[in-house]
Amino acid sequence: MPLYRDEAIVLRTHKLGEADRIITLLTRQHGLVRAVAKGVRRTSSKFGSRLEPFTHVDLQLAEGRNLDIITQAETLSPFSSGLGADYERYTAGTVMLETADRLVAEEREPSVQQFLLLVGGLRAMASGERAPGQVLDSYLLRSLAVAGYAPSFDHCARCGTLPSEGNRHRWFNPSMGGILCATCRVPGSASPAPDTVAVLGALLAGDWPVVEATDARSLKEASTLVSAYLAWHLERALRSMAYVER
Template identity: 60%
Template sequence: MPTYRDEAVVLRTHKLGEADRIITLLSRQNGKIRAVARGVRRTSSKFGGRLEPFSHVDVQFATGRALDVVTQVESLHAYGEPLLADYDAYCCGQVMLETADHLVAEEREPALQQYRLLVGALRVLGQGTTDGPRPATMVLDSYLLRALAVAGYAPALDACARCGTEGPHAFFHPSTGGMVCVECRPPGSARPRPETIAYLQALLTGEWSATRDVESPRQREGAGLVQAFVQWHLERGLRSMPYVDRRSPVKDPPAGRPD
């Protein structure tokens, strides 16, 4: 059978038969790949734990009729190891994997930007940024905004999402596409604080230095907007999202003030 190699991140696994698994990966060159890892559930498997979610691997595949077959695996980075000791980071990582799985819907279609974004987000989640560590939920929100932007759903934060009038504007509406002006705002639009929108802009552009001193209320308000935006544009709730703990010992106003 013809073979090929690629670098990939393991997104999820499913049991197949008594000893096999179907592995779903996001790869550098071939986009999303679903392949069979034969005998991987046996203790004698040569693949061991290298095909678990979060694993960044170099994989060789044999082309099959229905599904390709994993024939060789080399570990590049074990991004899951530091997350196992941090429940919040682990849950945020699960949301990232699930989001990547949903956004790259077509198999074998190149998705290099999504691949690079996921690898970078998992690295920051476990190791921190060059500007220092950041809360896991902040890293998650940055990933979600940027992943949606790569998929063509970038939120409008500087101009009205409906009429294009330059901002700043006071209202945010997820289904409209982001910030909206007074004339265009739909009923039920949120009215976030300007500091929150500036925080979201920093997350979207990856300006980590601008997020160093953002207060917890602004982080949670921004997280509420991001979560609503993601849920609308993915047209479904993420199963792993409810496990992300965004609580704080200080009671603060909820995300967004309905007008």
């Protein structure tokens, strides 16, 4: 069987038979890959904890008919060690893994940007330098943008007009792609506070000084809108989101 190497993030695992597991991976060069780790559930397994969710690994795989087979695994970054001891960071990290799994729908299709974004997001989450909710919201907005669902937080998402000086666009609707002017407003649109709209743009751009200077109320409202925008474009809410405080 042909062999290939790639680096990957372990997204999830499933039991297979008495000792094996199916590992779902987001790889750098091969996109979403499902592979078998033989004997990984035995105490004598050579893989040990290298194929647990959140782990950044360097792999050698053998191409199979339906599922590839993992033949070597070396840990590059054990993000699980920085997330497992903190419930808030762990649950937020779980949402990141599920989001990546859903957004990279096509197996074997390269998705380098999504891979690098997930590695960077998990590294920031595990470091503990920033609030978990803010890291998560920034990751979700950026991953949606990379997938082609970039929200608009300045010009009207429908007609493209910029707000006039002193008059902001007041409405937000996930189905329309973000902020709307009064003319383009549709029923059911939210009317977020100006600081909320500003921090949404900062989260998307990675402008952390603006994010960290924003009050808790605006951050919470922003998180609600990010969750709604994500659920709309994924067509249903993530299961793991239910465990995250929003």
